[in-house]
Amino acid sequence: MLQCIFLLSDSGEVMLEKQLTGHRVDRSICAWFWDHVISQGDSLKSMPVIASPTHYLFQIVREGITFLACTQVEMPPLMAIEFLCRVADVLSGYLGGLNEDLVKDNFVIVYELLDEMIDNGFPLTTEPNILREMIAPPNIVSKMLSVVTGNSSNMSDTLPGATASCVPWRTTDVKYANNEVYVDLVEEMDAIINRCITILIYTYNFTSSVDTLKRDWDSTILRFSLLHALLRDGVLVKCEIYGEVQVNSLLSGLPDLTLSFANPSILDDVRFHPCVRFRPWESHQILSFVPPDGQFKLMSYRVKKLKSTPIYVKPQLTSNDGTCRISVMVGIRNDPGKTIDSITLQFQLPPCVLSADLTANHGAVDILSNKMCSWSIGRIPKDKAPSLTGTMVLETGLERLHVFPTFQLGFRIMGIALSGLQIDKLDLKNVPSRLYKGFRALTRGGEYEVRS
């Protein structure tokens, strides 16, 4: 059970304090924590669970805001972390984002939310739909309303119906004139592609002594032939898809939906929203559920061991005499049949690079102050392959580049789920008079990295 929750700004200032139990946690713990973070150099580097002299601390950082929870008793660690993540999600949903000003401007709402989400250190409900019924979000509509009607309470007058209904995630009484339901497949592709062995081997050959060369002759030859294969194509070390089925349900009454896929067997592991019934999935891989009202995540899944990626990235780095020439080509490998847009390539220049002069034949190149280099390509033009070239000046005394950047690729493909997952049909028991069903698919680059 948690004893206290603090929200800290990115300068370590306590923005909000919520004591949860009779044991009062002194604010000085935040000072201790902040010193600890500073001593680690970076809040992203310090661990999520820290033992301070007096308390165990859980922390997550979202958009520069640290959510800090304290406890002195044993508890499941993931529960605390998961709860903090939910708090962050709920707040960002309520405030339309998350930053210091938003929290400070709306701290009364934040207090109200925390009050309903956790009592006496034990989480109660974190379901956004239920919370929304108890505490109205501070949106423009409600502000307008309050000006017009003079009733400025942001509290709904009714009790959340869900607490009384037998389906805890849904209110009993929902009415829509137009019944609509939208299903989105949103996928993220995570991949690691290697292509750096070239340089290593050349180094190896020129510097090693004659006997090592002899000893390794066979394996070297083997590697050279391997090398040619590598130069043509990177090695796909790992490629998988993390996907979500997002549903926006605007349906009256207590709708009972079934959703089936054309090829459910490709899914490796699935996780469901509490509304999904387990048995139909076990026996026929059918999702049968009574949806919450509004937007929610119906299920998430993984598809492992994909064999191909839509885009290739071919970096080449050659260095001599303290400079390094870099050339990166990007192009379509396997055309998914839909337009690939918002292509970006990011990489961190190694710390030993003093300056870099990079140009691209398509799109814009930016080098940020922290040596992060970002190349926004957009769509790949029909007439040429986008390429980025330039030279990097290394630190004095350094002949060659030893640390190689990792390229992170971002992209977006509308209209297709790269895993190949297809929705077969969506059925409704007791079909209402006017019903509109919509389906969409989208694939994004997730942790998609190409090593040079």
Place this chain on the structure above:
Amino acid sequence: MAPPAQSQRSASPSQPSGKGEVSDLKSQLRQLAGSRAPGVDDSKRELFKKVISYMTIGVDVSSVFGEMVMCSATSDIVLKKMCYLYVGNYAKVNPDLALLTINFLQRDCKDEDPIIRGLALRSLCSLRVTNLVEYLVGPLGSGLKDNNSYVRMVAVIGVLKLYHISASTCIDADFPLTLKHLMLNDPDTQVVANCLSALQEIWSSEASTSEEASREREALLSKPIVYHLLNRIKEFSEWAQCLLLELVAKYVPSDSNDIFDIMNLLEDRLQHANGAVVLATVKVFLHLTLSMTDVHQQVYERIKAPLLTLVSSGSPEQSYAVLSHLHLLVMRAPFIFASDYKHFYCQYNEPSYVKKLKLEMLTAVANESNTYEIVTELCEYAANVDITIARESIRAVGKIALQQYDVNAIVDRLLQFLEMEKDYVTAEALVLVKDLLRKYPQWSHDCIAVVGSISTQNVQEPKAKAALIWMLGEYSQDMHDAPYILESLIENWDEEHSAEVRLQLLTAVMKCFFKRPPETQNALGAALAAGLADFHQDVHDRALFYYRLLQYNVSVAENVVNPPKQAVSVFADTQSSEIKDRIFDEFNSLSVVYQKNRSNSLVVGFIFTDTDKYLQPSYMFTDKEHRGPFEFSDELGNVSIGAESADNVVPANRVEANDKDLLLSTSEKDESRGPTHNGSAYSAPLYDSSSASISAANSLSELAISNPTSAGNASSSSLAIDDLLGLGLPATPAAAPSPAPAPLPPPLKLNPKAVLDPGTFQKKWRQLGISLSQEFSMSPQGVAALTTPQALLKHMQGHSIHCIASGGQSPNFKLFFFAQKAEESSNYLVECVINTSSAKAQIKIKADDQSTSQAFSDIFQSALSKFTVS
């Protein structure tokens, strides 16, 4: 209504900036209090917001308490909420004012809007003022019977809050029985869940005094209740499910049907979107099947996919917590993730704490079938921009090499590292090649060829340099240049700052001498001369020892320094299965993730004890800081002992007293373990005594102490394992120990070389009563110097007061000292708590001879007052 007269009293002088505005607010609030004008609620709301925002930034606004209460007579629910929040925050410090609020809260408890009833009841119970409990019983009783579930839910938790304020009131009102009835009959699952959590807490803490309560606690784990709750688990909120699953994990099933029933019922919980539910379910599954070996294996298969999904789909913080558990699982069943090793490949963007755990996982899952791929992947990280990760991954390659039988490819990789021309890569690789050679001497030929080509100029890190020198000595017969390289190193003796390297140099040149005497004789002479003149105690001792040994008999010397060695077959894998089991019992608890980084470098640490550990922030007994490879296991063991007992008493075993008590409780846990750990303890007095036994002159030993973070003692003892095996302690040279000049204020004289082992200290600390307890201020200079306890330890030692344990971090330090009278073995034990932010030190003295404790306290204080930045 007049404002309370004492309202100015508590305006804190440290926040003068808010004071004017606070009194401004006060008068504005008072104006609004009686007003019935339209729109008054809006202006009230603005003011309330201001008050709360002051409260949030830490300005004391308790002075407007009366006005806030007066303004709270409103139907606006947001106003009410703000007021409740305010009242909840200040009631505990202003019990008299809290009485003012009782009235309106009680009235709100009877409001027709259930939300207001609920909120008022929650605030009423959150006042936590002892003398107001009588006002709680009535509203709570009707709250429990309320026909709205929201109010009942609040009332149930209210009962628990009441219990913590006044247990007897709660028991007398028969609330626990009401809760039990509600738990079994209420239609709302959140009410049921709250009842469960409240009852667990209440009955656990009652169990020690009341037999009935302990029977009730047992009954919670009985089959009917567990099944009753389990059958409704799908209606529970995700967090309530966690709670219930925790309960089920403690349930002892009657037979295998029972087990399968529960598992079938919970099967789909593994697919829940909430990671905490999944992990709690995994725990239930593992515990239920502990006695059924084959089902247990099936369970591993079943839980694999959900756990891996949790790792790859959650936020980094969630991944971290899950990975810690996977690491635990993989220790018991290394095969389960063997084919899923790719899940543990590091992504570029991940924070380094996740990467580190993933590296550990990769090391743990490596087996014959996947080693090649894993090592290839690890080699990628060696070129990583993040240098710490690059180092860790090289170490991981080394660990895998030491686990595997087929190291062919790995040795190749390590040798490639040596040629990467990055100093830290070379350094790490050298250390690993050395370990590898100790296990697989058959690779020496290949390795030595590459190692020979490394210039000692390019190796700066002491560990790596020591490793290189060790290889030069050990394989000097195969390395053409060895004597000459050693010779050039010896010429630069004075520039070599690391004692570890100098020690190795002495040993290496000895070994080289036995293999190639004519070429090495000069170098050996130079090394021994330099060593004898060395200011470092251990280097000096070893040089002297070698010198005498050579004088005595060269062939004996060879037997001692360079005996035929057997390959090390297993590097200390110290985690006994018993300890693993104990950690395993703690699955899904804090002890799994807590301070995980301590398990790093288990293998390497055995040979060259990781001296960095000294520098880590410590907050427990210092002797725990340095227990070599055993520390991880011991510590987790310890935590799990503590946690087990906490488990029996269920979560409510809270430390209600002030914050410092947690420190004490950890140290007491430590005491209870007493003499199980000794020997390798790193505490100042022990350090003193052990080095004194080898030392030539006491004054020199002082020098050694003055540099406790250098590798000195640790490496010498580990080297002793390596080179001086079977020799025991070398004979002490004849130099007479001369007592170090210590300032000894009359009349009480302290023994500067007092010795007390931690076990005795703990025993005495328990036996003796406190003879003196004082609080005094420290000088600002002293406070400024006290950034780590170590600085103070050295200082106090100069005053013959020795530290046995220290801990804490700025601003709170806690130290345990002891001292002995000069003439007799009468001890003084001191617990000293220093708060640097208030510059206060608090000491508790326990003494064998209580009459002199005041005199000792004076010495102690004067010593402490002289502590400044050195």
